[in-house]
Amino acid sequence: MSRWLYFWVANLILAGLxxxxxxxxxxxxxxxxxxxxxxxxxxxxxxxx
Amino acid sequence: xxxxxxDWAIVGIYLLLSVTxxxxxxxxxxxxxxxxxxxxxxxxxxxxxxxxxxxxxxxxFMYNAEFGYRYGFAAFLPALISGVVMIVVGRTGIVIARFRxxxxxxxxxxxxxxxxxxxxxxTGILVAVGGILNMGVFLKIEGxxxxxxxxxxxxxxxxxxxxxxxxxxxxTVVGGMVAVVVTDFVQYALLSIATILVSIFAVYHAGWxxxxxxxxHTLGSAGFNPLENPKFGWSFLFWQILLWFSVHTCWQTTAxxxxxxxxxxxxxxxxxxxxxxxxxxxxxxxxxxxxALTLFGTGPLLAGSPLPVVNGHTLAPIDAMPxxxxxxxxxxIKGIVVAGMLAATMSVNSSYLxxxxxxxxxxxxxxxxxxxxxxxxxxxxxxxxxxxxxxFVSLFLMFWGLYYTPPGAVYLxxxxxxxxxxxxxxxxxxxGLYWKKASTTGGYxxxxxxxxxxxxxxxxxxxxxxxxxxxxxxxxxxxLLLGSFLKPRQFDANPAGGAA
Numbered sequence: 230m231s232r233w234l235y236f237w238v239a240n241l242i243l244a245g246l247x248x249x250x251x252x253x254x255x256x257x258x259x260x261x262x263x264x265x266x267x268x269x270x271x272x273x274x275x276x277x278x
Numbered sequence: 279x280x281x282x283x284x285d286w287a288i289v290g291i292y293l294l295l296s297v298t299x300x301x302x303x304x305x306x307x308x309x310x311x312x313x314x315x316x317x318x319x320x321x322x323x324x325x326x327x328x329x330x331x332x333x334x335x336x337x338x339f340m341y342n343a344e345f346g347y348r349y350g351f352a353a354f355l356p357a358l359i360s361g362v363v364m365i366v367v368g369r370t371g372i373v374i375a376r377f378r379x380x381x382x383x384x385x386x387x388x389x390x391x392x393x394x395x396x397x398x399x400x401t402g403i404l405v406a407v408g409g410i411l412n413m414g415v416f417l418k419i420e421g422x423x424x425x426x427x428x429x430x431x432x433x434x435x436x437x438x439x440x441x442x443x444x445x446x447x448x449x450t451v452v453g454g455m456v457a458v459v460v461t462d463f464v465q466y467a468l469l470s471i472a473t474i475l476v477s478i479f480a481v482y483h484a485g486w487x488x489x490x491x492x493x494x495h496t497l498g499s500a501g502f503n504p505l506e507n508p509k510f511g512w513s514f515l516f517w518q519i520l521l522w523f524s525v526h527t528c529w530q531t532t533a534x535x536x537x538x539x540x541x542x543x544x545x546x547x548x549x550x551x552x553x554x555x556x557x558x559x560x561x562x563x564x565x566x567x568x569x570a571l572t573l574f575g576t577g578p579l580l581a582g583s584p585l586p587v588v589n590g591h592t593l594a595p596i597d598a599m600p601x602x603x604x605x606x607x608x609x610x611i612k613g614i615v616v617a618g619m620l621a622a623t624m625s626v627n628s629s630y631l632x633x634x635x636x637x638x639x640x641x642x643x644x645x646x647x648x649x650x651x652x653x654x655x656x657x658x659x660x661x662x663x664x665x666x667x668x669x670f671v672s673l674f675l676m677f678w679g680l681y682y683t684p685p686g687a688v689y690l691x692x693x694x695x696x697x698x699x700x701x702x703x704x705x706x707x708x709x710g711l712y713w714k715k716a717s718t719t720g721g722y723x724x725x726x727x728x729x730x731x732x733x734x735x736x737x738x739x740x741x742x743x744x745x746x747x748x749x750x751x752x753x754x755x756x757x758l759l760l761g762s763f764l765k766p767r768q769f770d771a772n773p774a775g776g777a778a
Contacts, residue, residue: 233502237351248558252470255323262321270306
């Protein structure tokens with residue numbers, strides 16, 4: 230039982246840390262992606278169809 | 279009422295901001311490709327935000343927390359499988375990179391390119407039925423969450439459901455995928471903050487040592503070892519691996535994000551990094567469920583776990599987590615968390631509304647018109663049909679949500695309704711992309727047997743979800759092989775096709 234508990238705790242720590250880290254990176258750098266999407270949609274550069 | 283004026287103000291500001299941003303995105307919609315796949319302009323970070331927001335809703339928090347409440351730490355198994363499989367799909371690019379190269383807008387569209395128009399139509403119908411049945415329980419459960427946490431009287435549940443739906447519909451119908459992507463980004467930020475806050479509060483209030491002890495005392499070693507838990511075991515493990523491979527490659531709302539990325543390489547990156555988020559998407563709410571079990575699990579036993587008792591009232595296991603949030607979160611924090619949960623709800627529902635209505639308009643209405651030799655619809659008319667389909671799906675959701683209650687854990691109901699089309703679709707997609715001999719007859723057999731294998735045992739014979747799910751995937755694979763050998767592919771009959 231304790232081996233399973235250690236296994237799940239390790240997974241939980243990995244899950245929690247990566248969740249926080251990716252969230253911060255995505256929020257900061259996603260704004261650039263949003264601006265780029267609007268720019269290309271406005272100019273009609275997108276890959277239609 | 280559990281809400282203070284500060285909480286209501288936070289929620290109100292969020293709702294106003296979200297709907298306004300969504301409606302403003304309308305000006306960027308020029309063609310049906312803009313409407314359904316945002317002009318294929320998603321970069322990596324925006325792609326991760328919208329994919330994560332699409333697949334993390336209040337419904338996700340509710341069913342994962344229920345799973346944690348019922349099965350303890352052993353419930354982590356499907357969360358681990360979903361994340362690891364997603365990372366594998368992203369790293370290898372299996373199916374998703376090829377899908378992106380083909381410039382699809384819906385999954386069933388692939389079936390016309392590789393098999394036949396008739397199979398696309400059948401797949402479209404099964405995808406729509408399975409997807410809408412799947413989404414059918416969302417509204418009621420989300421409404422329950424909001425009424426329990428905010429303290430609104432349960433008699434207003436229908437009004438809460440209707441309000442949620444109308445707000446989502448407003449910007450989804452008007453702005454399509456562009457609106458959904460923009461609102462997803464805002465909603466992703468909010469739901470992530472809420473997820474982190476609730477995880478900290480839940481563990482702090484329940485106490486880690488108490489949580490471990492409660493699971494050990496209530497569920498024994500089956501609360502830690504999934505292979506010992508009668509609900510799981512090896513059949514569950516293999517079914518979940520198959521299911522999550524099919525979800526990450528063939529699930530319409532996930533696939534639409536892959537179709538919307540700038541390139542196949544971007545789609546692989548989006549899938550890989552979202553895989554890590556998927557670990558937390560499952561495990562963090564499961565921890566909330568275990569905390570709720572620790573705090574409230576004192577009632578009579580139901581299928582091995584005690585029912586939650588809150589203020590003298592016995593609740594269903596799925597309602598334990600929101601009842602816990604109503605008690606442990608203070609003013610202001612509660613408003614932020616509920617705004618985050620509303621964000622999660624709206625991002626999922628708007629994406630799902632768009633996803634299933636896209637299938638109805640592109641894969642049922644358009645092929646039917648072609649079969650009936652009617653003229654092709656213009657881009658504007660296609661968008662109009664899609665908006666009508668949106669309204670139709672919404673109405674169905676209201677009625678189904680009110681009158682149907684899943685018999686067991688909601689997570690398993692969602693898995694089975696998804697399997698209705700995923701079993702056949704996954705076999706056909708793998709066959710169509712990677713096996714030259716996969717034929718249209720095999721495709722028909724795979725779709726029909728896969729759907730039958732999911733619907734009949736679960737809804738009519740009440741077999742266990744593990745056996746049902748496993749049988750559906752097995753029947754679908756068998757159907758593809760049998761049909762392809764009985765009536766081999768005619769290579770010159772469908773110039774658009776041809777397995778690569």
